[in-house]
Amino acid sequence: MKILITGGAGFVGARLARTLLARGELDGRRIERLVLADQAPGRPELLADPRVQARVGLLLAQCAALKDEAFDGVFHLASAVSGECEADFDLGLRSNLDSTRALLDALRARVEGGAPPTRLVFSSSVAVYGPDPAVLLPDVVADDTLPAPQTSYGTHKLICEHLVADYTRKGYIDGRAARLMTVTVRPGKPNGAASSFFSGIIREPLAGLPAVLPVDLSVSHPVSSPQRTVDGLIKVYEASREAFQGRTALNLPGLNVTVQQMLDALEAVAGPKVRALVQPQRDERIAGIVANWPRGASAARAERLGLRPEANFEDIIRQYIADQAEQGHTATALKGLQP
């Protein structure tokens, strides 16, 4: 089978690609071709696999050609992130709305040409929820909590959820939208996402570097490790339509933790000296955005698919350390520590 991952050079996309290549199959069918569409070039270790093909360029520009190319499945992860969308409104509209519409219309053109509908998993986000001042947001947002996004990013994700649902209803795709919790710990440099610090306050201290905490210790948020997130996307792809239930988006499982608990876990895993590298320095812009995010999430529909959140934040930190070790980057602060 032939699979397309948009955003395939990104953090989640590349991990999804690696996981799919290691499995060798999806939904019981052998993966022969994995196409990674992204503005950035694909990761060298992925490109070395003969099944992988990278297509570098704007997704919007790539979509027209997709009308003439059959894919069995698509994971649509490409997206401008929250900070980028707040800074550049047009970029957000183009990257998140126009690109998704072009992708869906390319898949629709195939069906109108007689092909069966392509299965598509759309990565939505916990950022859809809001709340709006008129909406009383529960402490824990559920699959059927009213979304009222307070960022352009969340707005775009919600709009695309509904496009995916309507194209699915019409039989143009077999689409499923899954809301990702905040994925952490992300390696590398901070990105434009307002949630970037959720990774930074773990990643930088583990590398022996100081980190700034821009929000209060009491901030609570649903998070997920990269691997659980990828496992969730695959499970959503493989679910029957009946098991997925309806066409609305579902929440992927998240571990609801406070920043205090995250830092306690960091201390438990790496010691007090590492923990002490995190210094509070409130950033009103980031704190303001995060204040409008849910403090926790539930995931009843995903749990019925067999998905579970991590048991604790220490496990999420250990996954990051193990990933880094696998790539030969032993975290500086951990040199000499027992793994």
Place this chain on the structure above:
Amino acid sequence: MKILITGGAGFVGARLARTLLARGELDGRRIERLVLADQAPGRPELLADPRVQARVGLLLAQCAALKDEAFDGVFHLASAVSGECEADFDLGLRSNLDSTRALLDALRARVEGGAPPTRLVFSSSVAVYGPDPAVLLPDVVADDTLPAPQTSYGTHKLICEHLVADYTRKGYIDGRAARLMTVTVRPGKPNGAASSFFSGIIREPLAGLPAVLPVDLSVSHPVSSPQRTVDGLIKVYEASREAFQGRTALNLPGLNVTVQQMLDALEAVAGPKVRALVQPQRDERIAGIVANWPRGASAARAERLGLRPEANFEDIIRQYIADQAEQGHTATALKGLQP
């Protein structure tokens, strides 16, 4: 002040125009110019008013020019209806999504050029609700019930609600979205809307013509008279942002009635012979669409603005008869009846 009504030649748009012209003012300011944008030419009685200017053509084509023209307020009513969107997917996307986006971007361009944000009322619809099979829809949908549209029309309305909210959050417009209940009794011919029969079963018998009832007598639905609908749009325009509460859409008030109650009201107003002109003839396509609509709606936020639904369906029928009489079309079946 200068006001734009998109869909200004339509049923609700023309009545809104007539009401605004009769009031002479909006939000305490004198109306000097009322622009009616529509694919159809405006109604002659409106065009005779020197304050009125009609612009005939596709809204999408008219939007670019709006960047260079100041309006104090916009009522955005133009839309392809549910039946049209189901029959022609591209038409629906273009008429409902692309046109709204172009309108919002034209207003945004003005703000980016230094103008204050234009106030905009967007007419959304009770059709946003659905339900989706995964969502348990309450018998009465409230302002904060989770929308899960089951038509392209409902999907587009919901998407535009969220665009209006995000452009408002960014300060590009001062937008408010109001969900119209099914407006009845519509004069003239049936249109492409699946809800068209809600008017047909009253309008045709009153004209002495047979009418087909395509759904069961037990079907229940929230309806509103044209005048209450227009009054609701004006009230939403005039509300302060604080009184409107938040940026999510609100429900305009609806009278929750069954088809049985509608026909009983018809008999009470016009007699059993008129009632007998309605013959059941189930239409699976229409019944299937309507089965996914809410059986009733509440409107707590609109009620806090002072808006109320009609007290009974007889009043809605009497409004239609009075409107027809005003235009010299005394309903055939009512000739000789006491008004």
